[in-house]
Amino acid sequence: MTNKLILIDGNSIAYRAFFALPLLNNDKGVYTNAIYGFTTMLLRILEEDNPTHVLVAFDAGKTTFRHKTYVEYKGGRQKTPPELSEQFPLLKEVLDAFQIPHYQLDQYEADDIIGTLAKQGEKEEWDVNVISGDKDLLQLVSNKVNVRLTRKGISEVDHYTPNFMKEKLELRPDQIIDMKALMGDSSDNVPGVPGVGQKTAVKLLKEYETLENLYQNLDGVSGKKLKEKLETHQMDARMSKELVTIDCHSPISIGLEDLAYSGYQSSKVRAIFQELGFQSLLDRIVGEEGEKVGKSAEKLPDIEVTVVDEITDDLFTGEEAIIVEMLHENYHQAPIEGIGIVNEQRKMFIPTDVAIQSDVFKNWAEDKTKKKWVFDAKKTLVALLNQHIHVQGIDFDLFLASYLINPSENHHDIPAIGYRMGEQGLLYDEEVYGKGAKLKLPEQDILAEHVVRKTNMLFHVKQKVEKLLEQNDQHELYLDLEMPLALILGEMEHTGVSVDIERLRQMGEELQKRLKEIEYQVYELAGVTFNINSPKQLGPILFENLGLPVIKKTKTGYSTSAEVLEELKESHEIIPKLLLYRQLGKLQSTYIEGLLKVVYKDTGKIHTRFNQALTQTGRLSSTEPNLQNIPIRLEEGKKIRQAFVPSKEGWYMFAADYSQIELRVLAHIAKDEKLIEAFNNNMDIHTRTAMDVFHVEAEEITSNMRRQAKAVNFGIVYGISDYGLSQSLGITRKEAKKFIDQYLESFPGVQAYMEEVVYKAKQTGYVTTLMNRRRYLPDITSRNFNKRSFAERTAMNTPIQGTAADIIKKAMIDLRQKLKEERLEATLLLQVHDELIIEAPEAELEKLKQLVPAVMEQTVKLDVPLKVEYAYGKTWYDAK
Numbered sequence: 001m002t003n004k005l006i007l008i009d010g011n012s013i014a015y016r017a018f019f020a021l022p023l024l025n026n027d028k029g030v031y032t033n034a035i036y037g038f039t040t041m042l043l044r045i046l047e048e049d050n051p052t053h054v055l056v057a058f059d060a061g062k063t064t065f066r067h068k069t070y071v072e073y074k075g076g077r078q079k080t081p082p083e084l085s086e087q088f089p090l091l092k093e094v095l096d097a098f099q100i101p102h103y104q105l106d107q108y109e110a111d112d113i114i115g116t117l118a119k120q121g122e123k124e125e126w127d128v129n130v131i132s133g134d135k136d137l138l139q140l141v142s143n144k145v146n147v148r149l150t151r152k153g154i155s156e157v158d159h160y161t162p163n164f165m166k167e168k169l170e171l172r173p174d175q176i177i178d179m180k181a182l183m184g185d186s187s188d189n190v191p192g193v194p195g196v197g198q199k200t201a202v203k204l205l206k207e208y209e210t211l212e213n214l215y216q217n218l219d220g221v222s223g224k225k226l227k228e229k230l231e232t233h234q235m236d237a238r239m240s241k242e243l244v245t246i247d248c249h250s251p252i253s254i255g256l257e258d259l260a261y262s263g264y265q266s267s268k269v270r271a272i273f274q275e276l277g278f279q280s281l282l283d284r285i286v287g288e289e290g291e292k293v294g295k296s297a298e299k300l301p302d303i304e305v306t307v308v309d310e311i312t313d314d315l316f317t318g319e320e321a322i323i324v325e326m327l328h329e330n331y332h333q334a335p336i337e338g339i340g341i342v343n344e345q346r347k348m349f350i351p352t353d354v355a356i357q358s359d360v361f362k363n364w365a366e367d368k369t370k371k372k373w374v375f376d377a378k379k380t381l382v383a384l385l386n387q388h389i390h391v392q393g394i395d396f397d398l399f400l401a402s403y404l405i406n407p408s409e410n411h412h413d414i415p416a417i418g419y420r421m422g423e424q425g426l427l428y429d430e431e432v433y434g435k436g437a438k439l440k441l442p443e444q445d446i447l448a449e450h451v452v453r454k455t456n457m458l459f460h461v462k463q464k465v466e467k468l469l470e471q472n473d474q475h476e477l478y479l480d481l482e483m484p485l486a487l488i489l490g491e492m493e494h495t496g497v498s499v500d501i502e503r504l505r506q507m508g509e510e511l512q513k514r515l516k517e518i519e520y521q522v523y524e525l526a527g528v529t530f531n532i533n534s535p536k537q538l539g540p541i542l543f544e545n546l547g548l549p550v551i552k553k554t555k556t557g558y559s560t561s562a563e564v565l566e567e568l569k570e571s572h573e574i575i576p577k578l579l580l581y582r583q584l585g586k587l588q589s590t591y592i593e594g595l596l597k598v599v600y601k602d603t604g605k606i607h608t609r610f611n612q613a614l615t616q617t618g619r620l621s622s623t624e625p626n627l628q629n630i631p632i633r634l635e636e637g638k639k640i641r642q643a644f645v646p647s648k649e650g651w652y653m654f655a656a657d658y659s660q661i662e663l664r665v666l667a668h669i670a671k672d673e674k675l676i677e678a679f680n681n682n683m684d685i686h687t688r689t690a691m692d693v694f695h696v697e698a699e700e701i702t703s704n705m706r707r708q709a710k711a712v713n714f715g716i717v718y719g720i721s722d723y724g725l726s727q728s729l730g731i732t733r734k735e736a737k738k739f740i741d742q743y744l745e746s747f748p749g750v751q752a753y754m755e756e757v758v759y760k761a762k763q764t765g766y767v768t769t770l771m772n773r774r775r776y777l778p779d780i781t782s783r784n785f786n787k788r789s790f791a792e793r794t795a796m797n798t799p800i801q802g803t804a805a806d807i808i809k810k811a812m813i814d815l816r817q818k819l820k821e822e823r824l825e826a827t828l829l830l831q832v833h834d835e836l837i838i839e840a841p842e843a844e845l846e847k848l849k850q851l852v853p854a855v856m857e858q859t860v861k862l863d864v865p866l867k868v869e870y871a872y873g874k875t876w877y878d879a880k
Helices: 010-020 033-049 088-097 110-123 135-140 162-168 173-183 198-208 211-216 224-232 234-244 266-276 352-356 359-366 377-385 398-405 414-420 429-433 444-471 475-495 501-526 535-545 562-567 574-597 635-643 661-670 673-680 685-694 703-717 722-729 733-746 748-764 785-821 842-857
Strands: 004-009 053-057 127-132 145-152 156-160 319-325 338-342 347-350 371-374 394-397 497-499 609-611 621-623 651-658 766-768 774-776 827-832 835-841 868-873
Touching: 004 010, 004 033, 004 110, 010 033, 010 088, 010 110, 010 127, 010 145, 033 088, 033 127, 053 110, 088 266, 110 127, 110 135, 110 145, 127 135, 135 145, 135 173, 156 162, 173 198, 173 211, 173 234, 198 211, 211 234, 224 234, 319 377, 319 444, 338 352, 338 444, 347 352, 347 444, 352 359, 371 444, 377 394, 377 475, 394 398, 394 475, 398 414, 398 444, 398 475, 414 444, 429 444, 444 475, 475 609, 475 785, 475 827, 501 574, 501 635, 562 574, 574 635, 651 785, 651 842, 661 673, 661 703, 661 748, 661 785, 673 685, 673 748, 685 703, 685 733, 703 722, 703 733, 703 785, 722 733, 733 748, 748 766, 748 785, 766 785, 774 785, 785 827, 785 835, 785 842, 835 842, 842 868
Parallel strands: 004 053, 004 127, 127 145, 319 371, 371 394
Antiparallel strands: 145 156, 319 338, 338 347, 609 621, 651 835, 651 868, 766 774, 827 835
C-alpha cells in the first residue's frame, strides 16, 4: 500500500480559521475560534484521507535566514492579534491529544519544513498532500505532491496538481517562484518589480520561461515602460526570487519515519474537547476508552437486514424509526421504492406492495399511540396519503431537528447529519442510485440494506439530536411549532389548490398580444427591427444608434442588464418599454406557462411543495410552483391569481393577511415607546414616522414624505444600508444616511436594540427569534468590512423577520385546530408571505370573518396588537 503523507501549514490554517469564524470563547473566557476551525478541518482530513503519516509545521519566530538577505522581509505585516496568539499553545495541546507530531525550526519557516519533507516523500514515491492558504507552496506541486489551497475560509479548497495549475495559472509549478519574483508579495513585503502584476508576470513567463532567460533577452520585451521597470528593478526581482524560494534542504531533525500516524486515543481527545467546550465535536470522536481510532473502516460495518414478506403485529414495539424511500424529489408523484423500519428488536425492509396491501401495516401507521421517528414528516405523510394511509403518531423528525440546530448548514440529508453526529457507515444516495438522469434502482438486497442503514442511523441519532435541541433551548420550538406545522403543510400539499386552466390559457394569449404590441413600439422607437431578446443586438442599438450613455461593458459587448436599464430609465422612452417587455415576458414564461406545466392532470390542481427547512430566517418558501414570487406590482401579475379558484361549486377563496407584522414585531422587540404608542393608538405608522423624521404635523405630510418614511420603516426591518435606501428612493447616499440617522434619533429604542443585538451576536456568534430560532453569523467578527457589515445587518433583521415567520406558523397551527374544533369544512390551502388562503363554502363565510382574524390576532401576545385584514371572493385575486 502506498504511504500517504499529510503536511499541514499550521500558522496559515490557524490564521485562516481565526478570521473565518466568530470570536468564540469557552466558559473560562479562553478564545477558541482558531482552534475550533483548525480541529474541524483536521477531523475531516483524518476521516477522509486516512493518512499513514502526518505533520503540522509551524513558524519558529519572526526572524528567519531570509532576513539576512532582506532585513525588511515580512516587515509590513500587522501584529498577530493577541486573541489568536494565545490560541497557538492550546492548538499544540490538541495535536498532542490526537498524537499528531508538530515541529518548528529556529530561523526557518513552516514552508521550508514542509518543502523538505515533501521532497523526501516524493523521492520515496509516497502520495504527499500539502494543506495551506499560502500560494508560495504551489512551487512544490508535482505528480506525487498535491497542494490543497484554502479558497474561502477553511471549508472550500482547491486541489493543485500540475494539470490543474496549467489550466488555472497557465504555468508549471517551477515557474511559481519566477512569477512571485516578478510580481512580489505585499503580504510578505517581497518587493518584486513595481507595476508588474500576475497577468503580466504570467505573460512574460509564457514567452521567456524563466526569470533568468527574461533578463538575458530583455531587449526583446515589448513595451517601453515595462522594459524600463524590469531593467531598473532587476536586483529586486532576483532578490525576491531568493526570498520566495522554499528551502527544500532545511536542516530538520526529524525524518519521514517520525511522522507515522496510527490513530488517536479517544479518551485524550474527548478530555481536551470538553476543556475547550467543543460539544459539537465530541460526537465526531469515535471509539471507547483506550481504543485507537483514526482510520475509517475499509468497508461498511455489517448490518443484519430482515426483508419482510408478511407483516404481523409482533414486528412492532411502539417506538420505530421509519423511512419511506423515494428516488425522486417530487414525492407527490414518485413511487415508494420500499420502507425501512428499525426498532430495538429488528432492522426490517418492507417491499412497497407488501406494506400497502397490509391491514396490519395500515393500522400500525394510523395508530397515534405508536410512536414513529421519521426523516421529513411532511414527505412521509404525503407519500403514505397517496396510498390511502394517514400516518399518525409521528414523534420525531430528524430533518427538521437538524435544520433548527443550524439552518446555515447546506446538507440536512441522513449521511451528512450522521457524519456531524459522529455516526459512520452510510453511503450517499447518489452512490447507490446514481445522479440525475442516471438514477437506477439496484437489486432488492442492495436497496434493502441501503434503506435499513439510513433508518438505523435515524434510530440511533435521535437522542443525540434531541439533546442538542434541549441545550439550545429549542425543544419547544421544535415540538410545539415545527413538528405540528410539518403535518399541516403535508395535508395542505396533498389537498392542493384548484386552477382554472382555461383562464390561465386566456391570460397567456392576452399577454402574447400585449408583448407583440410593445415589440412594435420598440422597433418604431429604435428605427429598426431586431431580436428584442438578444443583448448582442440590443446593445449597439441603444448605445450606438440612439447614443445613450454606456453604463457597463462585458466581455461580449454592452451590458443591457435590468440594473443598467433601470439607470437609463429617464434617458429615452424606449427604456421603460424594454423593461415592461421583459417583465411581461417573464410573467408569460415563468408563471403562465410555468403554472400550466405543474397542474396535475388527475386532480386539476397545483400541489406546491412547501420548503420548511430552507431559509435561514425560518420563513416558508415553495417550489413547483414558487407561489411566494408571483409578481404583484404589475396588474398583469396580480391577475395570475384569478386562476386560483375553490375546488367546489359555490365555495369561496378567503384570504387573511397580517398588517405590518414585522414593524409590530420591531416595536415589541425594541421596546420603543413611540412605536408602541403609535400601534396601540391604531395610528398609520408611516405617517407617524414621517412626522418624527420631518418634524411636521400629520396634516402637513405629503404622499412623497409618507413614501420615504415607509421606505425607511421597511428598510430598517430588512437591515438596509444608506446605499440601499438611496437606490430605492432615488436620492444621494448622504441624504439617505441623514434619513436613517433622523429615524434612529426619533426612535431611540430601535437604535438601542440594533446596537445590543449586534453586540450580543459578536459574543455568541448567533441571534435568536422570540421563539428561540437561531441563525449563526460567522462573519459578525470578520476583519472584512463588507462581510462584517452584512452580518451586522442580518443580526438586526433576522430576529424581526424570524419572529414574524414564527408567528405566522403558529397562526396556521391555531387556525387549523380552531377549524377542526368548530367542525367547519373550510380548508387551509396556501401560505404566501404574511397571508393565509382558505377555501370555504358560502355558508361559513360569516363565521370565518369573526373566527380567522380573532385566532390570528391572538396567536401570540406582544406589547402591540397584531392586526389582520381579510377579504373573500370567487378567486384568489378577488379575495385581494
